[in-house]
Amino acid sequence: xxxxxxxxxxxxxxxxxxxxxxxxxxxHLAPGSPEQVLLAGKNVSVETLQAIRDKYHLDxxxxxxxxxxxTNVLSGDLGDSIVFNDTVVSVVAPRxxxxxxxxxxxxxxxxxxxxxxxxxxxxxxxSPLDTSxxxxxxxxxxxxxxxxxxxxxxxxxxxxxxxxxxxxGTGGLDRIYHLTLPAIALAIALSALVARxxxxxxxxxxxxxxxxxxxxxxxTERRVIGKHALRNGLIPVITISGLVFGFLIxxxxxxxxxxxxxxxxxxxxxxxxxxxxxxxxxxxxxxxVAFILINLAVDLLYVAxxxxxxxxxxxx
Amino acid sequence: MAAAPVPxxxxxxxxxxxxxxxxxxxxxxxxxxxxxxxxxxxLLAPYDPNQINLSDTLASPSWAHPxxxxxxxxxxxxxxxxxSRTSLLGPLLVVGISxxxxxxLGLLGGYRGGLVDGFLARVWDVLFAFPPLLLAIVIVAAFGxxxxxxxIAIAIIYIPLLARVVRGVVLVERERAYVDACKVQxxxxxRVSMRHVLPNVSPTIVAQSTLNFGYALLDLxxxxxxxxxxxxxxxxxxxxxxxxxQALISHHYSxxxxxxxxxxxxxxxxxxxxxxxxxxxxxxR
Numbered sequence: 001x002x003x004x005x006x007x008x009x010x011x012x013x014x015x016x017x018x019x020x021x022x023x024x025x026x027x028h029l030a031p032g033s034p035e036q037v038l039l040a041g042k043n044v045s046v047e048t049l050q051a052i053r054d055k056y057h058l059d060x061x062x063x064x065x066x067x068x069x070x071t072n073v074l075s076g077d078l079g080d081s082i083v084f085n086d087t088v089v090s091v092v093a094p095r096x097x098x099x100x101x102x103x104x105x106x107x108x109x110x111x112x113x114x115x116x117x118x119x120x121x122x123x124x125x126x127s128p129l130d131t132s133x134x135x136x137x138x139x140x141x142x143x144x145x146x147x148x149x150x151x152x153x154x155x156x157x158x159x160x161x162x163x164x165x166x167x168x169g170t171g172g173l174d175r176i177y178h179l180t181l182p183a184i185a186l187a188i189a190l191s192a193l194v195a196r197x198x199x200x201x202x203x204x205x206x207x208x209x210x211x212x213x214x215x216x217x218x219x220t221e222r223r224v225i226g227k228h229a230l231r232n233g234l235i236p237v238i239t240i241s242g243l244v245f246g247f248l249i250x251x252x253x254x255x256x257x258x259x260x261x262x263x264x265x266x267x268x269x270x271x272x273x274x275x276x277x278x279x280x281x282x283x284x285x286x287x288x289v290a291f292i293l294i295n296l297a298v299d300l301l302y303v304a305x306x307x308x309x310x311x312x313x314x315x316x
Numbered sequence: 317m318a319a320a321p322v323p324x325x326x327x328x329x330x331x332x333x334x335x336x337x338x339x340x341x342x343x344x345x346x347x348x349x350x351x352x353x354x355x356x357x358x359l360l361a362p363y364d365p366n367q368i369n370l371s372d373t374l375a376s377p378s379w380a381h382p383x384x385x386x387x388x389x390x391x392x393x394x395x396x397x398x399x400s401r402t403s404l405l406g407p408l409l410v411v412g413i414s415x416x417x418x419x420x421l422g423l424l425g426g427y428r429g430g431l432v433d434g435f436l437a438r439v440w441d442v443l444f445a446f447p448p449l450l451l452a453i454v455i456v457a458a459f460g461x462x463x464x465x466x467x468i469a470i471a472i473i474y475i476p477l478l479a480r481v482v483r484g485v486v487l488v489e490r491e492r493a494y495v496d497a498c499k500v501q502x503x504x505x506x507r508v509s510m511r512h513v514l515p516n517v518s519p520t521i522v523a524q525s526t527l528n529f530g531y532a533l534l535d536l537x538x539x540x541x542x543x544x545x546x547x548x549x550x551x552x553x554x555x556x557x558x559x560x561x562q563a564l565i566s567h568h569y570s571x572x573x574x575x576x577x578x579x580x581x582x583x584x585x586x587x588x589x590x591x592x593x594x595x596x597x598x599x600x601r
Binding site: 015018019022023026029030031037138139141142143144146147150151153154158159165246247249250253254257258268269271272273275277280281284287288291292295 | 441442445446447448449450453454455456457458459460461530534537538541542543544557560561564565567569572573576579580583584587588
């Protein structure tokens, strides 16, 4: 186990390097010279232009530039935002918390509703409950976060006036109130994905011999399901949780834009539109690193829960 | 004895089952209808979708404008009809590009194995390391918003998805007896994979691409909604959501509802048909 953890941790490093390299390369891939890209087409003095060339070491070879950029990033310097006229770190940092809160809220909803729907219909397959869950998940997985977000605004904010249309609120309970519709919008499609997976795998586990055996030994149905069927049936749900987090991050971008929440996603879109490239790079890097680390954690959790995987992988 | 047609026993096509479930038939009909609407949009739309009419802005549904008008007086019904063109053309291109690039690479990796497969797997790992939509957003940030940039950006996400699925089924297919039979006859790896393995994995490719069409439509409409895809005044369902979101505040629901329903119905239809094809043809993800 210890050796596997070390190997996985070391394996993540090349991935972090390559993805950061790609994010950096976009500065050069974009049409126009790198300093023009960073300046978003603004006219500046020759001195300022040279200052940017110096800061980004643009007179050095490409790999040296990347190295300087990477060491700067690692020491907490992500450059300057041309639009906000401030350092990227001080522009981006305050936006992190709202996004994390939104994602956590949505994750809670997914676990409570998506998972329980999936488990219930997996246990009682072909019941009326199962049929309706299948219908709900089909439609749920087909409407993206922005569509459900806009429909939720239309019904609950505009028509009924129960929820605010816009913004983050003032914190505390008001923040939770403001984040409720966005979190629901974000959770719908992913709950459908989780429910579908849980239904299939729990249903599959219910057919296994060990469930029959447990039943024949006279265990209560509660114990058979809780201790035997679910423990095996929920492993695939952990496997797809990496996918869930990926969609959670992408979905948060769309939901924040839809509801006008000042998180990382809304800032990213704003930065793309105003061609604030340093901010785009910083947010992309931040979200990608977070995604890679979450995937790593999921992988390790998976191995911790299911020892079979550990044996399989070490022999492979 | 050359002429006698020998039935190719190892060819597994879609099972010629007589009838599909009613829901799937309905979904297929919806898709056919949508394609017809997109093709014949100029004949079907009552107005020019870009016709500005400032005397009739944000009109409620009426006989003249069945779905009302937007803030510039453009007819929502006509924009919905014309919107089907970009909204369907984008995913079609994404699916086309992902098949053209992803299938050969998946076939290569799965059939060859070894170093080639290892290298391709690393490349896919890197592309999957980015949260799905984020990579597309950076590409658009670097190269500028628009129909083509967003379409190619989304295609880049779908290439590894399809390549991995194809690789997975090829790995299984490679172990079958007919592949050995072909090898014994001295056929080249290219010929075995293209002429014999590919037809057998094609049901999976078709099923997966049908599902991908729906997802790509959602992604592209999402980019258009964020202002990074199709640009106004071109009619597009995602673009209509952005426009309609403004009108929503003043209780004008029709544009948002029309675009949401169009997107949702189309994606559900592709999902249903894709799932059905997947159940018949071969396993997908």
